[in-house]
Amino acid sequence: MTDRKMITLTIEGRQVQVPEGTSMLEAARSAGVLIPHYCYHPGLPVAGVCRMCLVEVEKAPKLAPACATAVADGQVIHVHSDKAREARTGVLEMLLINHPLDCPICDQSGECELQDYTYAEGRKSSRYREAKRFNPVEDFGGDVLYVPNRCILCTRCVRFMDDVAHDPVLNVSERGDRAVIGKFEDQDLTHPWAGNVVDLCPVGALLSKDFLNKARSWDLDRAASICPNCSQGCNATLETRDNVVVRIRPRPNDEVNRYFLCDEGRLDYRWLNRRDRIEYPHVRRDHALAPVEWEIAVDAAAVALRGRQAFVLASPGLSNETLFLLARIRDRTGGRGAFRVRQGAEAPLPGVPDLALRADRAANGRGAELLGFSRSETPLEGLRNGDVLIVADEELAGIDPASVATAVARAASIIVVGTTLPAWASGAAVVLPVANMAEEDGTFTNLRGRVQRYLQAKQAPGLVRPAWSALGDLLTALGESALYFLPSDVFAALAAAVPAFAGLDYDRLGLVGVPVAGDGAATAAAGALVGAAP
Amino acid sequence: MGFPHRSHPRETPVLSQHFGDPDARSLAGWRQRGGYRALEQALTMEPAAIVGIVKESGLRGRGGAGFPTGLKWSFMKPGDGKPHYLCCNADESEPGTFKDREIMRWTPHALVEGCAIGAYAIGAETAYVYIRGEFTEPLQRMTDAVREAYAEGILGPNALGSGKRVDVYVHKGAGAYICGEETALMNSLEGRRGNPRIKPPFPAVAGLFGKPTTINNVETLAAVPHIINNGAEWYKAMCQGNPKSTGTKLYSVCGNIARPGNYEVVMGFPFKDFLYDLCGGPPPGRRFKAIIPGGSSVPIQTIAEAEATVMDYEGFVAEGTMLGSGGVICIDDAQCMVKQIARLARFYAHESCAQCTQCREGTAWTTKIMERIEAGQGTREDLDTLLEIADNMTGKTICVLSDSCAVPVVSGIQKFRDEFEAHITQQRCPFRGAAAGGGVATAVAA
Numbered sequence: 001m002t003d004r005k006m007i008t009l010t011i012e013g014r015q016v017q018v019p020e021g022t023s024m025l026e027a028a029r030s031a032g033v034l035i036p037h038y039c040y041h042p043g044l045p046v047a048g049v050c051r052m053c054l055v056e057v058e059k060a061p062k063l064a065p066a067c068a069t070a071v072a073d074g075q076v077i078h079v080h081s082d083k084a085r086e087a088r089t090g091v092l093e094m095l096l097i098n099h100p101l102d103c104p105i106c107d108q109s110g111e112c113e114l115q116d117y118t119y120a121e122g123r124k125s126s127r128y129r130e131a132k133r134f135n136p137v138e139d140f141g142g143d144v145l146y147v148p149n150r151c152i153l154c155t156r157c158v159r160f161m162d163d164v165a166h167d168p169v170l171n172v173s174e175r176g177d178r179a180v181i182g183k184f185e186d187q188d189l190t191h192p193w194a195g196n197v198v199d200l201c202p203v204g205a206l207l208s209k210d211f212l213n214k215a216r217s218w219d220l221d222r223a224a225s226i227c228p229n230c231s232q233g234c235n236a237t238l239e240t241r242d243n244v245v246v247r248i249r250p251r252p253n254d255e256v257n258r259y260f261l262c263d264e265g266r267l268d269y270r271w272l273n274r275r276d277r278i279e280y281p282h283v284r285r286d287h288a289l290a291p292v293e294w295e296i297a298v299d300a301a302a303v304a305l306r307g308r309q310a311f312v313l314a315s316p317g318l319s320n321e322t323l324f325l326l327a328r329i330r331d332r333t334g335g336r337g338a339f340r341v342r343q344g345a346e347a348p349l350p351g352v353p354d355l356a357l358r359a360d361r362a363a364n365g366r367g368a369e370l371l372g373f374s375r376s377e378t379p380l381e382g383l384r385n386g387d388v389l390i391v392a393d394e395e396l397a398g399i400d401p402a403s404v405a406t407a408v409a410r411a412a413s414i415i416v417v418g419t420t421l422p423a424w425a426s427g428a429a430v431v432l433p434v435a436n437m438a439e440e441d442g443t444f445t446n447l448r449g450r451v452q453r454y455l456q457a458k459q460a461p462g463l464v465r466p467a468w469s470a471l472g473d474l475l476t477a478l479g480e481s482a483l484y485f486l487p488s489d490v491f492a493a494l495a496a497a498v499p500a501f502a503g504l505d506y507d508r509l510g511l512v513g514v515p516v517a518g519d520g521a522a523t524a525a526a527g528a529l530v531g532a533a534p
Numbered sequence: 535m536g537f538p539h540r541s542h543p544r545e546t547p548v549l550s551q552h553f554g555d556p557d558a559r560s561l562a563g564w565r566q567r568g569g570y571r572a573l574e575q576a577l578t579m580e581p582a583a584i585v586g587i588v589k590e591s592g593l594r595g596r597g598g599a600g601f602p603t604g605l606k607w608s609f610m611k612p613g614d615g616k617p618h619y620l621c622c623n624a625d626e627s628e629p630g631t632f633k634d635r636e637i638m639r640w641t642p643h644a645l646v647e648g649c650a651i652g653a654y655a656i657g658a659e660t661a662y663v664y665i666r667g668e669f670t671e672p673l674q675r676m677t678d679a680v681r682e683a684y685a686e687g688i689l690g691p692n693a694l695g696s697g698k699r700v701d702v703y704v705h706k707g708a709g710a711y712i713c714g715e716e717t718a719l720m721n722s723l724e725g726r727r728g729n730p731r732i733k734p735p736f737p738a739v740a741g742l743f744g745k746p747t748t749i750n751n752v753e754t755l756a757a758v759p760h761i762i763n764n765g766a767e768w769y770k771a772m773c774q775g776n777p778k779s780t781g782t783k784l785y786s787v788c789g790n791i792a793r794p795g796n797y798e799v800v801m802g803f804p805f806k807d808f809l810y811d812l813c814g815g816p817p818p819g820r821r822f823k824a825i826i827p828g829g830s831s832v833p834i835q836t837i838a839e840a841e842a843t844v845m846d847y848e849g850f851v852a853e854g855t856m857l858g859s860g861g862v863i864c865i866d867d868a869q870c871m872v873k874q875i876a877r878l879a880r881f882y883a884h885e886s887c888a889q890c891t892q893c894r895e896g897t898a899w900t901t902k903i904m905e906r907i908e909a910g911q912g913t914r915e916d917l918d919t920l921l922e923i924a925d926n927m928t929g930k931t932i933c934v935l936s937d938s939c940a941v942p943v944v945s946g947i948q949k950f951r952d953e954f955e956a957h958i959t960q961q962r963c964p965f966r967g968a969a970a971g972g973g974v975a976t977a978v979a980a
């Protein structure tokens with residue numbers, strides 16, 4: 001890259017310097033100029049078919065397709081000249097003649113590139129007087145429906161399956177205006193990453209069955225997030241409607257997931273909307289759990305811990321901040337802690353290096369390791385007679401309940417810090433109800449040690465508080481100075497206390513994250529925390 | 535030779551000399567007629583010297599664009615360590631064009647020889663002949679000829695004992711006009727969908743299988759042995775018009791004409807004499823109205839323009855059209871231009887590969903409007919719309935199929951507007967039911 005020759009050119013009056021071989025479209029993008037496009041997508045090979053990106057180049061006889069033309073020194077490119085604009089208006093008119101324009105019932109409406117550019121530069125009315133082409137909706141398998149009448153044949157979906165998923169299931173069938181996207185005989189869009197074609201489709205031609213008719217895009221609230229479903233840490237956007245998560249979509253991050261999200265990740269979000277939540281703090285009174293004020297519950301937890309060692313059963317889906325505070329309670333009482341990571345089949349996306357749905361189906365196993373929790377298939381093994389068991393949002397799903405009950409019986413008492421109350425923990429002395437990841441701000445550390453922020457996407461129910469906030473109070477009640485008003489306060493304490501996180505700054509994590517200090521340092525730091533936090 | 539008619543004395547049969555002579559098809563017969571002497575000589579020469587002779591001869595591509603063949607060959611750099619390929623474009627699907635078909639039917643060895651010389655000249659060991667899927671007889675003839683040539687050691691690892699390798703493969707297309715476009719042809723040969731590729735890169739840099747490739751039309755390659763045998767000066771001397779157009783050209787003549795068929799004349803021949811003397815003029819009782827002289831993709835000429843034309847690359851351009859593939863489509867005064875143009879548009883709409891928006895949608899839209907006008911349901915605004923669609927379809931797509939659809943529409947509206955308007959004002963086709971031979975004026979005024 002560094003030894004590539006630099007080219008200087010002018011786009012829309014701005015001077016730009018880019019490496020030789022850069023396309024006009026990307027050069028413009030680097031100068032902050034949008035060249036309208038459909039078939040171009042930064043995550044796919046160039047096709048140059050939609051002809052939307054035609055630009056005028058001074059001294060050139062013809063308009064040039066900006067996505068498929070390399071820049072040349074001294075070029076002067078016009079995106080908004082009359083000729084270029086008329087060409088785009090012409091393409092839009094052609095794209096619309098056979099288009100059903102059924103925006104009112106189209107899931108893409110509001111986030112449709114055909115709508116957007118038509119509003120910007122399309123003709124006011126249609127000159128098309130003939131019958132429109134019709135093809136019926138098709139089930140493409142997996143989560144995908146194909147609505148051929150809305151297809152603009154940009155071939156993004158075909159290229160994704162061919163060149164990124166390496167599973168050539170889709171094709172362009174037929175010629176001329178009979179052309180449609182076809183699916184090879186007996187093959188379906190069942191590749192574990194196939195759902196990306198729905199996001200890649202610039203129009204409403206490929207739809208998610210899961211999201212079908214769920215919401216108008218303008219009714220959605222969106223929050224930058226991290227997919228919580230595996231250790232890859234794909235950057236995602238959580239989309240909610242009326243405080244309910246209805247869709248997860250990829251958020252670009254070249255270092256982690258480029259533009260993509262796997263199907264399991266995108267479809268596994270309903271747990272964020274669980275209705276069986278504990279909504280109020282509880283303490284045990286007269287053999288039953290009774291709802292109480294937060295202060296009373298926190299004090300009861302502190303009392304339970306006094307003079308005993310804590311055993312923390314941590315969920316690997318908790319934030320770095322929460323795990324850090326749990327680690328401090330653990331270490332303060334001279335206790336121990338463990339976590340278990342649910343396993344699943346690994347599913348790589350072959351066209352992107354180091355991107356896979358990981359076997360570890362939890363977002364923050366790496367963070368738990370860095371904070372000194374031990375990883376185990378049978379995490380309650382280390383629980384000793386007389387320990388106080390802190391269950392931190394872990395239900396131990398899939399483990400034999402009888403063996404869990406036997407292990408739990410060793411505990412002097414149980415404190416639940418969680419979103420739900422597992423049956424085996426119903427004998428808890430104290431229950432502190434906390435937010436799930438969609439309801440709080442926080443950070444995860446992915447399998448490569450990248451620390452990434454996620455933002456709150458919905459309101460928590462009842463009196464639920466973020467775990468970091470509740471645990472800060474508990475630590476204070478235990479006699480530590482742990483007054484935190486924001487997750488960034490906890491993160492600052494974490495960065496100061498744990499060498500692996502040294503030098504990281506919450507704000508500077510931005511929305512694409514920063515790797516923790518070299519893996520060596522990270523490993524060395526795994527273990528008891530050194531010194532207390534400010 | 536004016537195959538299937540007797541050769542006219544004013545023709546100059548070089549490529550068509552043996553059309554209609556079944557004995558010329560076999561290897562033995564072809565050798566008796568001087569075959570493979572040129573290849574034998576070429577294999578003793580430096581490739582660059584062959585390219586030099588072809589350059590000097592002034593031979594230009596007969597596939598449509600008229601690009602100088604020697605110059606095209608010189609883009610290949612023999613000895614760059616990469617495999618090179620020669621493709622022979624025998625997909626001949628341009629409406630009105632059937633000259634390559636006759637070359638392959640009657641003189642298949644001429645093409646095998648031309649391919650072998652061309653391959654050697656550009657440093658390629660392999661030539662592919664891509665034959666239109668519907669061409670069953672030409673495919674058989676070519677397959678037989680290649681088999682004979684291998685059996686006799688003309689082709690193969692030691693071509694004609696020269697120690698040089700020349701392989702020729704015959705490939706059957708699957709029946710798509712677009713596969714005649716050079717890069718679509720390469721995709722098709724590679725087993726992919728026949729979609730034209732974005733250029734650059736040009737085939738000479740990255741063509742078939744991503745390797746440097748030259749592609750030439752059948753007629754172009756078939757002319758090469760004659761040039762090697764008789765010299766560049768001989769070929770260059772066959773020129774009655776612009777010195778940039780040399781040699782002979784085969785024209786396929788069809789439509790409303792007394793003697794349809796293939797005719798071979800030297801560059802610069804007067805088109806008027808060609809149409810009336812050689813081809814016998816329009817059918818009895820009719821007059822020519824329009825001529826499409828270079829296959830369906832070139833602008834339509836009025837008969838006045840055609841009669842003033844000198845038949846060479848520059849001469850056709852001077853009269854508002856192009857030489858193209860040399861497929862001469864004759865239209866007489868009993869024909870409805872709107873109907874003819876609608877039919878052409880329908881062809882392009884059927885054949886568009888569907889990659890480019892303007893072509894995929896524009897060819898079909900144009901067809902629908904043209905057919906509506908022809909059915910008497912057009913409006914005046916339709917004509918403006920047609921011209922604007924044509925403008926949108928021109929110069930903006932990956933290949934020129936899109937432009938080719940616009941060409942007859944634009945030239946048709948420009949030159950035969952009265953017929954379009956008659957359809958619109960009379961709300962019917964003025965030719966429907968009109969007496970044959972009634973002429974434009976009568977039909978349009980009716």
Ligand SMILES: Cc1cc2nc3c(=O)[nH]c(=O)nc-3n(C[C@H](O)[C@H](O)[C@H](O)COP(=O)(O)O)c2cc1C
Nearest residue numbers: 595596597598623625626627714715716750751754
């Ligand atoms: C849509 C389309 C169809 C074409 N079909 C043919 C064809 O059937 N035969 C042919 O020789 N050239 C055809 N051409 C031209 C070729 O792309 C190419 O220019 C030609 O084969 C080069 O050979 P030449 O230099 O010997 O003329 C076609 C071009 C286009 C755009």
Ligand code: SF4
Nearest residue numbers: 102103106109112204
């Ligand atoms: S694809 Fe876009 S333009 Fe088409 S119906 Fe859907 S929202 Fe409307």
Ligand code: SF4
Nearest residue numbers: 151152154155157201
């Ligand atoms: S389905 Fe969507 S992505 Fe695929 S070609 Fe059609 S418009 Fe493009």
Ligand code: SF4
Nearest residue numbers: 887889890893931933
């Ligand atoms: S112009 Fe037409 S035929 Fe040529 S590449 Fe584009 S869509 Fe295909």
Ligand code: FES
Nearest residue numbers: 037050051053067
């Ligand atoms: S974005 Fe350039 S041709 Fe489609």
